[in-house]
Amino acid sequence: VGDTLGYGPTWGQPGGLLVSSQHTLLPVFLQDSTGYHFCGGSLISEDWVVTAAHCGVRTSHLVVAGEFDQGSDAEDIQVLKIAKVFKNPKFNIFTVNNDITLLKLATPARFSQTVSPVCLPNENDDFPAGTLCATTGWGLTKHTNANGPDRLQQATLPLLSNTECKKFWGNKITNLMVCAGASGVSSCMGDSGGPLVCQKDGAWTLVGIVSWGSGTCSTSSPAVYARVTELMPWVRQILEAN
Structure with a gap:
């Protein structure tokens, strides 16, 4: 890698x-209240992110888009609040089947060269x-x-x-x-x-x-x-x- x-x-x-x-995939990141990136995700539209159910995302977490270099201040990073968390009700922590959650954003992401679905x-x-x-x-x-x-x-x-x-x-x-x-x-x-x-x-x-x-x-x-x-x-x- x-x-x-x-x-x-x-x-x-x-x-x-x-x-x-x-032209490549531009993932987003899920951040907790301490600023720790605990999981990844993908924008599928301006309003929706898909991630894994086992990540345990809550509405208190944040979605960070447009970040390539954690050491850089020059990037156009978007920090987005989560309005609703839809965890697949069939998700099973033991079999890890149906490991998908959809996140509805509180404000839409702005698409750019570094933020795209x-x-x-x-x-x-x-x-x-x-x-x-x-x-x-x-x-x-x-x-x-x-x-x-x-x-x-x-x-x-x-x-x-x-x-x-x-x-x-x-x-x-x-x-x-x-x-x-x-x-x-x-x-x-x-x-x-x-x-x-x-x-x-x-x-x-x-x-x-x-x-x-x-x-x-x-x-x-x-x-x-x-x-x-x-x-x-x-x-x-x-x-x-x-």
């Missing part, structure tokens, strides 16, 4: 996925095993680091079939999950709730929400994500009713 997102020219990761700050998939979209996708976050680049990196990190990961993923994780893997990684890069601690995006018809599409995986940030076992295509009926229901 050693590359930095959004600095300098367009750069490529192994696997040939080219990403630049103008991801596209939602359709229920019937297919993202086959081997597809190269991307994940980002402030998560620790090595699990022994006490502090996350100052700059947003990005990794390119291949999707796995659930059959392949079960070789690592057994029957914990359900159809509500999708796996990626085990290719020398990992979605690490601190990225919970953040995006796994794949390109579809030229647009970054939210395929997974960082859910669980190896607590030691192993690069040889895949990370597990909530499978957004399976959760779209619930997402649509909440968006339409609110």
Whole structure:
């Protein structure tokens, strides 16, 4: 995950996925009252953020958008209040099924070069095993680091079939999950709730929400994500009713 997102020219990761700050996924971060970034998330519109249910977001938390470098004061960072938290009622902390929460913002985000939404998939979209996708976050680049990196990190990961993923994780893997990684890069601690995006018809599409995986940030076992295509009926229901 050693590359930095959004600095300098367009750069490529192994696997040939080219990403630049103008065209890449731009996650948001959830911050508690002490200023600690405890989870990631993704804007899906000016008014809505998607994150993981296990993050335990409350309306007292804040959404931070537009931040690439925690050491910089020069960025156009937006700090947004949360009006309502919609945790999927079927979320199960023991199986980690249905690990999705929608956040309705109290004031809309302003879209810019550094604040933009991801596209939602359709229920019937297919993202086959081997597809190269991307994940980002402030998560620790090595699990022994006490502090996350100052700059947003990005990794390119291949999707796995659930059959392949079960070789690592057994029957914990359900159809509500999708796996990626085990290719020398990992979605690490601190990225919970953040995006796994794949390109579809030229647009970054939210395929997974960082859910669980190896607590030691192993690069040889895949990370597990909530499978957004399976959760779209619930997402649509909440968006339409609110």
